[in-house]
Amino acid sequence: MARAGDGRDPPRDDGALNAARDALSAVFREEAGRLAASVTRILGDFEAAEEVVQDALLAAWRQWPSDGIPERPGAWLWTAARRRAIDVLRRNVRYRERVPALSFPAEQAGEDDRLMLIFTCCHPALSQETQVALTLRTVCGLSTGEIASAFLVSEAAIIQRLTRARRKIATAGIPYRVPADDELGQRLAGVLAVIYLLFNEGYLCSAGDTPQRRDLTDDAEWLAALLARLMPAEPEVLGLLALIRLHRARAVTRFDAEGRLVLLRDQDRARWDHAGIAAAADLVVRAAQKRRPGPYQIQAAIVACHAEAPSWAATDWPQILLLYDALLRHQPSPVIRLHRAIVLGQVLGPQAALDETDALACDLDRYHLYHATRAEFLRELGHPARARQADERALGLTANPAERALLEQRLA
Amino acid sequence: MKYVLLFCGSAEDAAAFEAMTPDELRARYAQVAGWFAQHKAKIGGTNQLQGPATATSVRFGPHGPPVVTDGPYLEGKESIGGYAEIEVADLDEALRMAKTWPGRGTVEIRPVTTGH
Numbered sequence: 001m002a003r004a005g006d007g008r009d010p011p012r013d014d015g016a017l018n019a020a021r022d023a024l025s026a027v028f029r030e031e032a033g034r035l036a037a038s039v040t041r042i043l044g045d046f047e048a049a050e051e052v053v054q055d056a057l058l059a060a061w062r063q064w065p066s067d068g069i070p071e072r073p074g075a076w077l078w079t080a081a082r083r084r085a086i087d088v089l090r091r092n093v094r095y096r097e098r099v100p101a102l103s104f105p106a107e108q109a110g111e112d113d114r115l116m117l118i119f120t121c122c123h124p125a126l127s128q129e130t131q132v133a134l135t136l137r138t139v140c141g142l143s144t145g146e147i148a149s150a151f152l153v154s155e156a157a158i159i160q161r162l163t164r165a166r167r168k169i170a171t172a173g174i175p176y177r178v179p180a181d182d183e184l185g186q187r188l189a190g191v192l193a194v195i196y197l198l199f200n201e202g203y204l205c206s207a208g209d210t211p212q213r214r215d216l217t218d219d220a221e222w223l224a225a226l227l228a229r230l231m232p233a234e235p236e237v238l239g240l241l242a243l244i245r246l247h248r249a250r251a252v253t254r255f256d257a258e259g260r261l262v263l264l265r266d267q268d269r270a271r272w273d274h275a276g277i278a279a280a281a282d283l284v285v286r287a288a289q290k291r292r293p294g295p296y297q298i299q300a301a302i303v304a305c306h307a308e309a310p311s312w313a314a315t316d317w318p319q320i321l322l323l324y325d326a327l328l329r330h331q332p333s334p335v336i337r338l339h340r341a342i343v344l345g346q347v348l349g350p351q352a353a354l355d356e357t358d359a360l361a362c363d364l365d366r367y368h369l370y371h372a373t374r375a376e377f378l379r380e381l382g383h384p385a386r387a388r389q390a391d392e393r394a395l396g397l398t399a400n401p402a403e404r405a406l407l408e409q410r411l412a
Numbered sequence: 413m414k415y416v417l418l419f420c421g422s423a424e425d426a427a428a429f430e431a432m433t434p435d436e437l438r439a440r441y442a443q444v445a446g447w448f449a450q451h452k453a454k455i456g457g458t459n460q461l462q463g464p465a466t467a468t469s470v471r472f473g474p475h476g477p478p479v480v481t482d483g484p485y486l487e488g489k490e491s492i493g494g495y496a497e498i499e500v501a502d503l504d505e506a507l508r509m510a511k512t513w514p515g516r517g518t519v520e521i522r523p524v525t526t527g528h
Contacts, residue, residue, distance in 0.1 A: 173523055175504050
């Protein structure tokens, strides 16, 4: 498989090649984190494990595309990792006795190892952007090139960030384990924040025609699903998984053929993945039965209400308003109040919504959607000149091409 | 693992400390003493430092002899008020300890270089 941005000639058969690449990526993602997790546990050292794992993964990147994916990819990677470990680690007293344990199937290999890996990568002693990069690299097995192109930074910067992070994990004594019960809630919130950030990053940049860029929403969904398997008792994990799936089930209608943003009210709901929506809505119900509500479950419930509504007009707005009130109790943020104001407009009319929006002026004056939303209310209330002013202000505050196109269309 | 906890504070933290009544001050010192007693088994050397106004720094430049200046190394409003060496299992245990520090301000956790 060609890595993104390596400048090779375009392949002749895009479809077949992309399918092969996706299959390879899927196997790779499934196996890379498993290998990293078990090797880290056996060696007891994040940095040493990384060295061994990376060599095995590189060998797979080189060989699998031409030789085909081996029948037992996990065993193949283990053999490669073990060979490397014997080469580089056996001279070191700290690891000599541990190297023989590096064999497939990994002793006590369970999914628990990956859970430890996730919590270590998302440790609060690392910056959030480092947590994101480290999770993509170590848990999902992305190449540094893929991470760099996903976040539009240089590969050197990503490599440096990852090197520093591994060094800190080793020297600062960041433990390799699932946190104790009394800390689990807070630490899990940190992990979910990383997955949600990853999802948003992928979701927002999906407008552009960049097929060579990795779809981070796919990695975010995969991580959330993995976490839901590993921690089935945690309702917020189910909530986040449902939220991601509900968005992805409707992603196809977000942009028109010219790549312009289509607002929810104008989207062709017949094209949504209704089976996917129903399954995700079931997840929301399953999570709610655990009676420990949280922000991801509530957001998922809001999106489920929209996704299951036959049209914009026939949406259950009073129910969504109640959900926003609940969400604000968990996360009192001005942006959530702005979204609630839009819902309020559907329940009580544009004047109530405008009053509510105006109250957010000092918090959101630099936020383009604040002005774009005000413009809509002002138009509904019959103030076209003021609406235009607000749209112009919004246009001046966003660089996103899809959003700019929509605003320019309004102003034309 | 060995760490040093550095008890740091900003000018605002110092002002809040100065503004405490004698009773509040006594209560705060009792809490701090209680914290040290609670973690006694894990704490090695520890000291409270005199204020940054008492500090003298010796700076080594690229050329010439070191320069002696009046004042602390950390410029601006932050300063280190004291330290404690601790011996704990890992960063999580150090974090748990630091989070219960009653002296407010900021606690910086630094691993100590060991011999290998």
